[in-house]
Amino acid sequence: MTDRSLEPRTAAPSTDRPARARSAAPLLGAVALATLVADQATKAWALAALDPGQPIDVLGRFLRLQLIANSGAAFSLASGQTWLLTLIAVVVGGFIAWHARTIVNRTWAVGLGLVLGGLLGNLYDRLFRPPAFAQGHVVDFLNYNGWFIGNVADIAIVGAAALLVLLSWRGISYDSETGRTGVERPARPAEGTSR
8 A cells, every 4th residue: 555645746737827808898888878878868858848949058158058959960060961970870889889898998898888878879869850760860959158069979979089089099908908918017127226
């Protein structure tokens, strides 16, 4: 009978693999849904509470409530091109939804969720509001000093665009929690120390 405690032990093969980062798609979806609900709820309020075209001062002339039906994009660009704006919104929204599972960075997920929610909010208007399917006018009611009139979806899209530009400028990748490579950069050695 041999004493197994004296036998050399062989190390078990390592099964440790780098943990795959968890997708932030659920966060993206939750932000998109919250943005869509907030946009449509405020539009429903505006339609019920405001008289079309009649401005109401909130912060003097700088911010007014003024209900209009917009057939174009923000700043009334592409007025009368609702079908084209509808198509663009479908393509961009579909692109974000298709790639949502590859989003790992949570800040990117929030930004893209705001974009998707804003697109869906205005897309709903273009699809289902008068005058016709896929030619509907977007409900706008926030007048910024007479420069343009927008809504909550517009705020979400513009705010998200600024956030995503900042993330890109800082080199933060959508598919990494720590940067472009997904690896923490080593700290620089202190001055006067050998490398």
